[in-house]
Structure formats: structure tokens, C-alpha cells
Amino acid sequence: MSAVAESTGAVRRPARSRPGVRAVYRWELFKLRYQKRTYLGLGAAAVVPIIFVVAIHFRHHRDAGGGDFAFASYLTKSGLVVPLVILLFGAVWMFPLITALVAGDIFASEDHNGTLKTVLTRSLERWQIFAGKALAAATYAVVAIFINGTVAVIAGCIESGFNSVQTLSGSIVSAPKGLELVYLSLLVYLIPIATVVCIGLLLSTVTRNSAAAVVGTLMISLLFQLIGILPGLGATVPYLLSTQFNAWQGLLRQPIDWSPIVRAVWVCALYGIPALGTAFLVFLRRDVAGG
Amino acid sequence: MTNPADAPTSPGPAPVEVRGLVKRYGELTAVAGVDLTVEAGDVYGYLGPNGAGKTTCLRMMLGLIRPTEGTVRLFGRDPLESVHALDGVAGFVEAPTFYPYLNGRRNLELLASFDGDDARGRIDEALETVELADRAKDRVGGYSHGMRQRLGIAAALLRDPQLLLLDEPATGLDPAGMRDMRLLIRRLADQGMTVLLSSHLLAEVEELCNRVAIVRTGKIVYEGAIAELKRSAGATYRLSTTDDERAMAVCRAQPGVGDVRVVHGRISFTADDGTVAELSQALIEAGALIQMLAPQTVTLEDLFFSLTEGDGVVDEKAPAVATR
Numbered sequence: 001m002s003a004v005a006e007s008t009g010a011v012r013r014p015a016r017s018r019p020g021v022r023a024v025y026r027w028e029l030f031k032l033r034y035q036k037r038t039y040l041g042l043g044a045a046a047v048v049p050i051i052f053v054v055a056i057h058f059r060h061h062r063d064a065g066g067g068d069f070a071f072a073s074y075l076t077k078s079g080l081v082v083p084l085v086i087l088l089f090g091a092v093w094m095f096p097l098i099t100a101l102v103a104g105d106i107f108a109s110e111d112h113n114g115t116l117k118t119v120l121t122r123s124l125e126r127w128q129i130f131a132g133k134a135l136a137a138a139t140y141a142v143v144a145i146f147i148n149g150t151v152a153v154i155a156g157c158i159e160s161g162f163n164s165v166q167t168l169s170g171s172i173v174s175a176p177k178g179l180e181l182v183y184l185s186l187l188v189y190l191i192p193i194a195t196v197v198c199i200g201l202l203l204s205t206v207t208r209n210s211a212a213a214v215v216g217t218l219m220i221s222l223l224f225q226l227i228g229i230l231p232g233l234g235a236t237v238p239y240l241l242s243t244q245f246n247a248w249q250g251l252l253r254q255p256i257d258w259s260p261i262v263r264a265v266w267v268c269a270l271y272g273i274p275a276l277g278t279a280f281l282v283f284l285r286r287d288v289a290g291g
Numbered sequence: 292m293t294n295p296a297d298a299p300t301s302p303g304p305a306p307v308e309v310r311g312l313v314k315r316y317g318e319l320t321a322v323a324g325v326d327l328t329v330e331a332g333d334v335y336g337y338l339g340p341n342g343a344g345k346t347t348c349l350r351m352m353l354g355l356i357r358p359t360e361g362t363v364r365l366f367g368r369d370p371l372e373s374v375h376a377l378d379g380v381a382g383f384v385e386a387p388t389f390y391p392y393l394n395g396r397r398n399l400e401l402l403a404s405f406d407g408d409d410a411r412g413r414i415d416e417a418l419e420t421v422e423l424a425d426r427a428k429d430r431v432g433g434y435s436h437g438m439r440q441r442l443g444i445a446a447a448l449l450r451d452p453q454l455l456l457l458d459e460p461a462t463g464l465d466p467a468g469m470r471d472m473r474l475l476i477r478r479l480a481d482q483g484m485t486v487l488l489s490s491h492l493l494a495e496v497e498e499l500c501n502r503v504a505i506v507r508t509g510k511i512v513y514e515g516a517i518a519e520l521k522r523s524a525g526a527t528y529r530l531s532t533t534d535d536e537r538a539m540a541v542c543r544a545q546p547g548v549g550d551v552r553v554v555h556g557r558i559s560f561t562a563d564d565g566t567v568a569e570l571s572q573a574l575i576e577a578g579a580l581i582q583m584l585a586p587q588t589v590t591l592e593d594l595f596f597s598l599t600e601g602d603g604v605v606d607e608k609a610p611a612v613a614t615r
């Protein structure tokens with residue numbers, strides 16, 4: 001009987017230390033280190049600028065520069081243009097794909113492994129698990145973008161030199177100022193990427209299937225692109241997610257044009273917050289019947 | 292009686308209190324109105340055939356799925372409200388799962404940091420207890436089913452639980468593993484842990500549990516102490532003679548002898564001691580010489596089948612599967 005009394009007494013003892021979102025976040029990042037897709041995404045983020053620079057290297061030697069896109073003529077003048085050109089072209093599918101690779105998987109993989117029941121029967125509330133996972137997915141996207149940008153800067157400068165760059169308004173800024181603009185552009189680029197993360201999380205919680213969530217996120221991203229080029233839908237263009245991927249170009253005007261950036265913030269919030277909120281509610285209320 | 296340091300004077304709410312629990316999946320009713328109370332110190336067997344709703348019931352107790360109707364209270368707290376209800380509670384449903392790309396120890400470290408407190412300090416002890424210490428550095432993806440089952444127990448022990456909820460804990464274990472599992476549960480129970488385990492291994496439940504609930508298609512068809520259950524079933528005898536046909540006739544004619552039938556080639560009947568003595572006399576007189584006459588202990592198995600397959604008891608209950 002004394003054992004019984006002791007046992008009920010012990011249960012009422014408040015826990016000395018309760019785990020929190022930080023524990024989930026830390027372990028999510030740790031788990032990412034053990035997953036192939038992490039390296040697939042980060043690897044792509046790092047390799048693409050290198051391939052790109054190698055390509056300009058040979059093209060430059062063949063037809064001495066020039067080209068058919070906005071920054072082409074500048075590419076060979078300063079390596080700092082390289083990360084910006086990659087941002088321009090990566091927007092369509094590369095960065096959404098890299099982002100979705102983890103965001104789309106982070107909940108679905110728990111369903112796949114049947115591990116939700118394992119983590120949900122410890123001492124963490126569902127919202128804490130959700131927050132930790134969402135933060136980890138976002139962190140991964142940030143890391144991927146900055147790895148990409150940094151590799152592009154380094155590879156670009158090796159090829160074309162750390163030189164001053166011409167802004168979209170035609171003025172020339174010094175190389176250090178140009179570098180600052182590159183990183184600011186990456187930061188602004190994170191705004192639509194955050195929305196992609198939210199969409200990935202939503203599809204991950206709703207479909208409970210990693211492949212479906214990754215492909216779905218990419219499809220949504222491409223769909224926006226498609227709407228933008230459909231005839232008669234021109235008026236919607238400023239409010240499409242795809243357009244927000246170009247908001248960083250405002251930084252390259254002189255003076256800086258903040259209007260596309262401000263618009264990106266609220267347009268992305270308009271898409272991202274409902275997606276994230278829905279994912280949150282679905283995760284909080286769902287039955288964990290599998291696994 | 293209670294520990295004055297941290298407990299009020301009352302013995303506190305029961306470890307498990309389930310009232311009117313129902314879970315429907317569309318047309319299918321997996322759990323059809325279960326009432327269940329597990330008192331502190333009980334080793335409670337939740338027994339039923341495949342698809343009876345054992346796992347579904349345990350999932351609701353652990354807050355993994357929402358009941359369609361009814362309530363669950365663990366030490367008086369609702370697992371749907373907060374995970375705090377699981378303080379002092381551990382267990383698993385179906386086969387325990389882990390991250391296959393992490394090794395056993397890492398998995399436990401992850402879970403321990405999700406437990407908080409000093410769970411981390413219990414990892415080594417838990418691994419020793421389930422005899423996985425030497426495989427702790429291998430990826431769980433390469434573990435056998437039985438090893439995962441053991442790791443599941445280790446993961447539960449990290450929480451230093453007062454209440455263990457186990458869903459078929461011995462499934463997939465080899466005979467030695469099953470024995471170890473039983474010994475472990477026995478030991479934990481002796482230390483004061485309350486255990487609720489689901490099973491269809493009757494021997495396991497019979498050996499371990501002091502109380503059982505027998506479920507069939509989502510409904511409890513029997514609930515009570517095992518000893519009680521057996522007593523209510525009456526004494527059965529097995530008989531084998533030189534002339535079984537004549538012996539059958541004698542048995543049927545003998546007052547006080549009931550339920551005469553052939554089971555596994557032997558005559559089976561119920562009777563009390565005095566009647567048996569008279570019966571043996573009658574058999575010899577009739578020329579059916581006794582080769583064997585033995586009292587049959589009623590196993591839980593017999594009761595289980597009569598309750599889960601027979602029509603008597605269960606027929607009166609409402610059909611568990613909705614037919615709308």
C-alpha cells in the first residue's frame with residue numbers, strides 16, 4: 001500500500017524542468033544532418049553557382065560576353081553579379097524546390113516513419129513540436145539561400161573579380177557596397193521563401209506524404225508563374241507569389257525602391273500566414289492513428 | 292499512508308479512468324462505449340481478439356486520437372487538454388517506432404530531451420534493463436522487430452513512469468524475450484508501478500495481471516479480477532474411459548453433472564467433488580472403466596473464447612459495428 005501511495009504522490013510532483021520548443025528545434029536540426037535530402041538540397045544550392053560560373057567562363061571565351069538577359073553584360077565585369085543572376089533564374093523552381101525538399105518532408109516523414117506517436121507521448125505539447133519543426137524547416141531554407149549566395153559570390157569573384165557593379169538605375173556602386181547589396185537581396189529573397197516554407201509545411205501536414213508535399217509545393221510555385229504569363233491576367237501579377245521573388249531588385253535601384261519589397265512583405269504574409277495557420281490547426285487536431 | 296512531502300491526504304484519482312469511450316471511423320465503430328478503471332497498483336489486462344479496439348482505446352488514453360464520445364482521465368487529468376496528463380505515464384501503441392537513421396542511443400537521447408527532467412540520466416540503465424546496451428550504437432533501421440520492442444520499453448522507462456500503458460508488449464519477442472518481458476513487468480509492478488497492457492496472449496495476461504477486461508468488437512464483455520472470473524466458470528473435469536460412448540450416456544444420466552461434451556477426444560463435464568465420486572462408481576458399474584479422470588483448471592483461454600466467440604453473453608449487447 002505504501003508503494004501505491006508513493007506512486008500517486010510522485011505523479012503530482014511538478015516536473016523540475018519541462019522541455020520546450022528549443023529541444024524540438026535542436027533535435028530537428030540534428031535529424032536533418034542524418035538525412036540525404038538535406039545534402040541534396042544544400043549540395044544543389046552550392047553546386048549550381050559553380051556550374052554557372054564554369055558556364056560563363058567558357059561562353060565568355062567563345063563569344064566574348066554579351067547575352068540576352070538583364071545582367072548578362074555585367075556578368076563578366078564583376079563576380080558580384082553572379083549571385084543576383086542566380087536569384088533571378090533560381091526563383092522559378094530551384095529555390096522553391098530546395099526549400100520544399102525539407103519543409104514538405106518535415107511532418108510527412110514522421111507519418112512515414114510512424115514516429116509521431118513516439119514524440120507526442122513525451123512531455124511536449126503538439127504546438128511545441130510544430131513550432132520546433134517549422135523553425136527547423138525555415139532555418140534550412142535560410143542556410144540553403146546563404147550557402148548559395150556565398151558560393152556564388154566566391155565563384156563569381158574568382159572568375160570575374162571583386163569589382164564594382166552597375167545598379168539597375170545605371171549608377172555604379174563600389175565592390176564592398178555591392179557585396180552588401182547582394183546579401184541584402186538574399187535577405188529580401190527570404191520573404192517569398194518563407195511563404196514557400198509555409199506552403200510546404202501545410203502540404204506536409206495535410207498530405208502526410210513527403211513526395212506529394214514536395215511536388216505539390218513546387219507545382220504551386222510554378223502555377224503562380226503560369227498565372228503571371230496568362231493573357232488577361234496581367235493585373236494580378238503584382239500580387240502573385242512568383243512576382244515577390246523579384247522584390248529584391250528594388251534594392252538595386254538608386255535610390256532604393258522599397259515599394260516592391262513592402263508589397264512582398266504583405267503579399268507573402270497574405271499567402272503564408274493562412275497556410276501556416278491551417279497547418280498548425282491540422283497538426284494540433286489530427287488523429288495520430290498510424291504507425 | 293501517503294507521502295507527506297508531496298501528496299495530499301486523499302489517495303488521489305485513479306491512474307486510469309475511462310468513461311463512455313467511443314471512437315467511430317465513419318461507419319465503423321472501433322470502440323463502442325468502454326468504461327474502465329485501473330486502480331493504483333493494478334496490473335490490468337486488456338484482452339481481446341484482433342480488431343477488438345484495444346489499440347484504438349490505448350491511443351485515446353495517450354491523447355493520440357480524439358474520442359468521438361466519452362472521456363479519459365489519467366490521474367484525473369485529460370490527455371486531450373495538455374500533455375501534462377502524461378506526466379508519470381509512459382507506454383506505446385502497436386510496434387514502437389523510432390527514427391531509423393539514428394542509432395538506438397540517439398533515439399533515446401532525443402526522447403529523453405523531449406521528456407525533460409532527469410530522463411537523460413536514465414538512458415544507460417534503461418538500455419541495460421532491456422539488454423540493448425551492446426547494440427545501442429547501431430542504427431535503429433537495422434534493428435529486428437523484437438529489438439525495437441525492447442527499445443520501446445527502454446523509451447518508456449526513461450520517463451520513470453507510475454503508469455505504464457503497453458500495447459501487446461510481447462509481440463514479436465522470442466520465448467526468452469517474452470519471459471524477460473514478463474519478468475520485467477512483474478518487477479515494475481512489484482515496485483509499485485501500475486500497468487495496463489493489452490494482449491491476446493492469454494497466458495501472459497493470466498500470469499501477470501490481477502484484473503482483466505475482455506473486449507469484443509469495441510465492447511467490454513467481462514471486467515473483473517481474474518480469480519473471480521475463473522471461480523464463476525465452475526469446475527470442469529476431463530474423462531477418458533474404455534468405452535467413451537457408454538460413459539457419455541452415464542454422465543448425461545448422472546444428476547449434478549452438466550455441460551457434457553467431447554473436447555479434444557475426451558469427455559468434458561462440470562460437476563462438484565461429491566458428484567464426481569458418485570459418477571466414478573456409476574461408470575464402473577456401467578462397464579466403462581476409467582483410464583483418466585482429472586479436474587481441469589479453467590484457463591483464461593477457455594473463458595476468452597467463450598466470451599469472444601460464444602453467442603451467449605455477447606448477443607444481448609448492442610452490435611458494436613454500426614449498420615446504418
Ligand SMILES: Nc1ncnc2c1ncn2[C@@H]1O[C@H](COP(=O)(O)OP(=O)(O)OP(=O)(O)O)[C@@H](O)[C@H]1O
Pocket residue numbers: 289290316319320321339340341342343344345346347348491
Ligand atoms: N485509423 C483508422 N481508420 C479506420 N479504421 C480504423 C483505424 N484504426 C483502427 N480502425 C478499425 O478499428 C477497429 C479496431 O482496431 P484496433 O487496432 O483498435 O484493434 P486491436 O484490438 O488493437 O487489434 P489487434 O489485436 O489486431 O491489434 C478495427 O476494425 C480497425 O479496422
Ligand SMILES: [Mg+2]
Pocket residue numbers: 345346347385458
Ligand atoms: Mg492492436
